[in-house]
Amino acid sequence: MTRQVRVGAVSYLNARPLIEELDRYVPPWQLILDVPSRLADAMAAGTLDIGLIPVVEFLRAPDYTFIPGIAIASRGPVLSVTLFSRVKWPHIRRVALDEGSRTSAVLVRVLLQERWGVEAEYQPLPLHHTVEDVEADAVLLIGDRAMHACLPGWPYAYDLGTEWTDWTGLPMVYALWAVRPEIPLEDVAEPFLQARQRGLSRLGLIAQREAARLHLDAGYCRRYLSHIIRYDLGAWELAGLRRFAELTAQLGLTPPLEERRLQTSLPALAFAGAAP
Numbered sequence: 001m002t003r004q005v006r007v008g009a010v011s012y013l014n015a016r017p018l019i020e021e022l023d024r025y026v027p028p029w030q031l032i033l034d035v036p037s038r039l040a041d042a043m044a045a046g047t048l049d050i051g052l053i054p055v056v057e058f059l060r061a062p063d064y065t066f067i068p069g070i071a072i073a074s075r076g077p078v079l080s081v082t083l084f085s086r087v088k089w090p091h092i093r094r095v096a097l098d099e100g101s102r103t104s105a106v107l108v109r110v111l112l113q114e115r116w117g118v119e120a121e122y123q124p125l126p127l128h129h130t131v132e133d134v135e136a137d138a139v140l141l142i143g144d145r146a147m148h149a150c151l152p153g154w155p156y157a158y159d160l161g162t163e164w165t166d167w168t169g170l171p172m173v174y175a176l177w178a179v180r181p182e183i184p185l186e187d188v189a190e191p192f193l194q195a196r197q198r199g200l201s202r203l204g205l206i207a208q209r210e211a212a213r214l215h216l217d218a219g220y221c222r223r224y225l226s227h228i229i230r231y232d233l234g235a236w237e238l239a240g241l242r243r244f245a246e247l248t249a250q251l252g253l254t255p256p257l258e259e260r261r262l263q264t265s266l267p268a269l270a271f272a273g274a275a276p
């Protein structure tokens with residue numbers, strides 16, 4: 001491709017290994033960092049060509065393809081998607097949702113309605129608002145904001161990765177590299193996979209540097225990137241994604257997922273992205 005590819009990536013720590021080495025493999029390109037919800041809006045507006053967007057927005061946009069084999073996912077705890085609550089799950093009635101999120105915002109609804117049978121009211125928590133302003137029973141925080149939060153006045157801190165996997169037995173997929181239909185997937189998939197592999201070989205360096213920037217413990221960041229966040233979209237993650245899509249479609253939050261959307265037309269890459 002000759003024109004500059006506009007790539008949008010999540011500005012949180014968890015995306016770092018996917019973008020760290022991108023400019024080595026994807027010339028010429030322009031990288032924009034933002035919160036997931038704004039990346040999804042930019043993709044929809046056509047101001048981005050490729051975006052690391054909330055998976056629920058991929059489910060809502062029938063013409064996007066995606067880079068096979070890459071995701072931001074967890075198998076069990078995720079540490080950076082937390083529902084802080086003043087009460088236990090069955091008593092939650094009002095929830096404030098981090099405006100940066102789309103997938104986890106929907107995951108809260110899925111868990112409340114389908115697992116706990118709770119019909120709650122939802123309100124946005126704007127990005128610049130602090131949790132002190134929140135009057136709701138529970139508040140969802142994601143990304144770096146969640147990693148910093150302690151919220152001593154909120155007795156419950158539910159890790160939504162744990163909650164999902166305990167309930168379904170499956171991984172949770174939060175985000176993937178969605179590609180707009182004008183961009184030929186065969187031109188861009190390989191460089192993104194190579195950049196992911198190289199990024200994953202530098203987790204120690206990324207953790208050390210980002211810990212200093214974010215004022216987090218370096219060992220904690222290292223464990224988060226090495227053992228908590230999963231960067232592959234293998235058969236098991238796809239099973240988690242299908243289950244999530246079934247539930248969101250059941251609640252009318254996404255259209256039904258057509259299986260062909262998960263099939264890649266790039267056979268050589270289907271294997272490259274398989275789970276270990």
Ligand SMILES: C=C(O[C@@H]1C=C(C(=O)O)C=C[C@H]1O)C(=O)O
Nearest residue numbers: 036054080101102103104143174
């Ligand atoms: C695990 C995370 O995944 C993020 C959660 C997203 C969402 O809830 O919409 C979107 C992109 C991911 O980067 C996180 O940021 O903590």
